[in-house]
Amino acid sequence: MTELALDTASGRLSARLTPWDERVLGFATAEITGIEASSSVAALDLLLQVEDWASAHRVRYLFGRVDARHRLLRAALLHADFQFVETSLAISRSGMGGLPLVPRGMLPTLRPAAAADIPLLRQIADDDFTHGRFLEDPAIDEAHARLRTANWIEDLVNAGLAHVAESRSRVIGFHAELLHPSEQRAELLLTGAAAPYAMLAMPLWVIALESLAARDIRRCTTLVSAANTGILNLYARLGFQFNSTLAGFRKFL
Amino acid sequence: MNTPSSEDQVIAVFARTLGIDAGEVSDELRYNAIPQWDSIAHMSVVAALEDAFGIMIDMDDVIDMSSVGKAREILRKHGAAA
Numbered sequence: 001m002t003e004l005a006l007d008t009a010s011g012r013l014s015a016r017l018t019p020w021d022e023r024v025l026g027f028a029t030a031e032i033t034g035i036e037a038s039s040s041v042a043a044l045d046l047l048l049q050v051e052d053w054a055s056a057h058r059v060r061y062l063f064g065r066v067d068a069r070h071r072l073l074r075a076a077l078l079h080a081d082f083q084f085v086e087t088s089l090a091i092s093r094s095g096m097g098g099l100p101l102v103p104r105g106m107l108p109t110l111r112p113a114a115a116a117d118i119p120l121l122r123q124i125a126d127d128d129f130t131h132g133r134f135l136e137d138p139a140i141d142e143a144h145a146r147l148r149t150a151n152w153i154e155d156l157v158n159a160g161l162a163h164v165a166e167s168r169s170r171v172i173g174f175h176a177e178l179l180h181p182s183e184q185r186a187e188l189l190l191t192g193a194a195a196p197y198a199m200l201a202m203p204l205w206v207i208a209l210e211s212l213a214a215r216d217i218r219r220c221t222t223l224v225s226a227a228n229t230g231i232l233n234l235y236a237r238l239g240f241q242f243n244s245t246l247a248g249f250r251k252f253l
Numbered sequence: 254m255n256t257p258s259s260e261d262q263v264i265a266v267f268a269r270t271l272g273i274d275a276g277e278v279s280d281e282l283r284y285n286a287i288p289q290w291d292s293i294a295h296m297s298v299v300a301a302l303e304d305a306f307g308i309m310i311d312m313d314d315v316i317d318m319s320s321v322g323k324a325r326e327i328l329r330k331h332g333a334a335a
Contacts, residue, residue, distance in 0.1 A: 199296075
């Protein structure tokens, strides 16, 4: 069973194995994707059960995120010897009007990424992305964490979710998104400019959002590392709202 | 090299756009050397220079504009009296 769903009168917990992380870390990993509990006792009981499930799958690294306002859950996690290693912000934008003005000549073009783009996109992800769950965990080897980001963009290309951002035939970055057309909503999965073109970050995001608007997407959401102040300033300028703060935790089993 | 002064239009554009005192702007001031001049502000600087000098700055020059001095060189290349 690659997923776990616990549902009791006093709480719920869901978890899944994450083989894409195991691929780079070299040991089994799992993510707690949701946890709710009405009491500390209930939270601790759920955490014990998920650890049992994880151990049965030889998981060595169990991780997840909880709303930072949820004192009871955070206390339970600490009590169960989890450690908090990163903080993320859930942000969103409703409506695509009022984007910052960017000289039209500065806007890159977006085209669907193809297999031939993978080596360069992997290189950008490996070299120029410095934030994320694993990149910010001091216990994770940095090279492995970077490799995980590179694998991620390759997976996104293969899933048809990634676009290449080009300017004058030069690849300046990429953008990946998951659309939910029936809800007119999109998740921004992974977007970034290559370091030499960092000055073009704003035009890259603007063209990505304009592209969503052209497809009748009216709301987009994403998750940003709280340590990535540069990108937070960018999203603030782009008119995103900061919805919640998530405390990222993990435990080596 | 130009001497920064309140008369210097390049300095004035940078100071106004970045929201800093003109005395803090010199030809040696580099992109990302101060928090105010990040990738977001860079687009505003480019737009403000285009407006102030009546030119269009192309993509290569936008990427190449790594300092105030470099901006001045680019403006001169476009025939602007910078």
